[in-house]
Amino acid sequence: MNTSGLRIGAAALLVVVGIWAGARIHFHRVSTQNPPGVVSVPAGVASAPNPSDLALPAPKIPDRLPQFSLEDRTGKATSIASFEGKSLIINFWATWCAPCRSEIPLLERLHAEWVGRGVSVVGIAVDYRDKVLEFADRFKIGYPLLIGEQDALDAAAAFGVETPVFPFTVFTDRRGEVVALFIGELHKPQADLILSEVENLNSGRVQLPAARRAIEEGLWALKSPGTG
Amino acid sequence: MKMSVLALLLLGLVGAASAKPWWMHGVESNQNDFLDPDVAFRVGAAVDGNVVRVRWVIADGYYLYRHKIEIKAESPDLVVSTPLLPAGALKTDPYLGTQEIFRQQVEATATFTRVDAGAHPMEIKVTYQGCADAGLCYPPITKVLMPEHAAAAAAPAPHPWEGVAILGGGFAFLCAGLLLRKGRKLDLPAA
Numbered sequence A: 001m002n003t004s005g006l007r008i009g010a011a012a013l014l015v016v017v018g019i020w021a022g023a024r025i026h027f028h029r030v031s032t033q034n035p036p037g038v039v040s041v042p043a044g045v046a047s048a049p050n051p052s053d054l055a056l057p058a059p060k061i062p063d064r065l066p067q068f069s070l071e072d073r074t075g076k077a078t079s080i081a082s083f084e085g086k087s088l089i090i091n092f093w094a095t096w097c098a099p100c101r102s103e104i105p106l107l108e109r110l111h112a113e114w115v116g117r118g119v120s121v122v123g124i125a126v127d128y129r130d131k132v133l134e135f136a137d138r139f140k141i142g143y144p145l146l147i148g149e150q151d152a153l154d155a156a157a158a159f160g161v162e163t164p165v166f167p168f169t170v171f172t173d174r175r176g177e178v179v180a181l182f183i184g185e186l187h188k189p190q191a192d193l194i195l196s197e198v199e200n201l202n203s204g205r206v207q208l209p210a211a212r213r214a215i216e217e218g219l220w221a222l223k224s225p226g227t228g
Numbered sequence B: 001m002k003m004s005v006l007a008l009l010l011l012g013l014v015g016a017a018s019a020k021p022w023w024m025h026g027v028e029s030n031q032n033d034f035l036d037p038d039v040a041f042r043v044g045a046a047v048d049g050n051v052v053r054v055r056w057v058i059a060d061g062y063y064l065y066r067h068k069i070e071i072k073a074e075s076p077d078l079v080v081s082t083p084l085l086p087a088g089a090l091k092t093d094p095y096l097g098t099q100e101i102f103r104q105q106v107e108a109t110a111t112f113t114r115v116d117a118g119a120h121p122m123e124i125k126v127t128y129q130g131c132a133d134a135g136l137c138y139p140p141i142t143k144v145l146m147p148e149h150a151a152a153a154a155a156p157a158p159h160p161w162e163g164v165a166i167l168g169g170g171f172a173f174l175c176a177g178l179l180l181r182k183g184r185k186l187d188l189p190a191a
Helices: A003-032 A098-117 A129-138 A150-158 A188-202 A208-222 B002-018 B150-154 B162-181
Strands: A069-071 A077-079 A087-093 A119-126 A145-148 A168-172 A178-183 B041-048 B051-058 B062-065 B070-073 B078-080 B089-093 B097-102 B105-114 B124-128 B130-132 B141-145
Touching: A069 A150, A087 A098, A087 A150, A087 A188, A098 A119, A098 A188, A098 B089, A119 A150, A129 A145, A145 A150, A168 A188, A178 A188, A178 A208, A188 A208, B041 B124, B041 B141, B051 B062, B051 B124, B070 B078, B070 B105
Parallel strands: A069 A145, A087 A119, A119 A145
Antiparallel strands: A069 A077, A087 A168, A168 A178, B041 B051, B051 B105, B062 B097, B062 B130, B070 B124, B078 B105, B089 B097, B124 B141
């Protein structure tokens, strides 16, 4: 092939490469934009590098049961300290929340089963008082209930749950140490696991760090589809 | 072989780190089991003529209740109609009965009028409420949005390499011309 042929070939190649590169970038741009008419939704924090950045904010859980007072079913201001000496299952809930409603039968069973061993369920309804009373009557809730709106939200915040989500359940031992805070609907295997460690703490068989470790390992082992 | 064993070990370590249970994160709760509400339910709005459209993108395993979605005027000069929503999927709950819910994504549309021809920036207030299948509900979320203008939203931002491609294309064309031109004499018409 002569020099002129080579030159024409090289020039043609350059032009083809230029067109290809431009077209590639153009079509990439077209394919990555929303189709016309689609409302763009901000990515939010979805681009966070660490998956835990996408999760609920970590609650700053107190070591000990915080002090707060809320009205009971009769309207009497009741301090959480009035349950002193008991291990508590403090369940934050609302009447509009389906998973909160579905765990109530479990809470009833736990209360009946453990009340003889110095454990009490305390429901904290973050909701309108009349709705809670109507609901509690209808579903015959037998364990103690405290009711509030902003004051109940403040109680949730005292447990470190600043972004309120429902349900969540705090477990304390009889000395008032916060053993675990479980977010989401509680199931029997998780409740039994945490309560057996509360019992171990109460009887002095384990110390808090060991109990917490056992709860962590046990909850991890229970984590499989269907158990939440 | 040694390298592949090492790589497997490293992979195992990385896997173990990301699969760390909540206690080992130094966090005394299982909050990592659930998404932040702004990640679970992302929302954006756009204006198209006299219609405002609000779109939610919903994470897998999460849903929004249809009857809890509201769009209201926030700017004082704005009047927004009741939003139109598609039919939702039916979810039967033993306590709440049958409810319509949305998964993945949903778009609501509402017509609007402005009484003082846009003297104020347009702001709408959207309210929505949803839950996670794994057993958690978020309280109603209210956000004030400034809808993008649909035309502005549709105009894509230039790709950062587009300028390079244009310059590169021009340069390639110049080189091609020079290659073809080289060795040829000017063939000017005689004066």
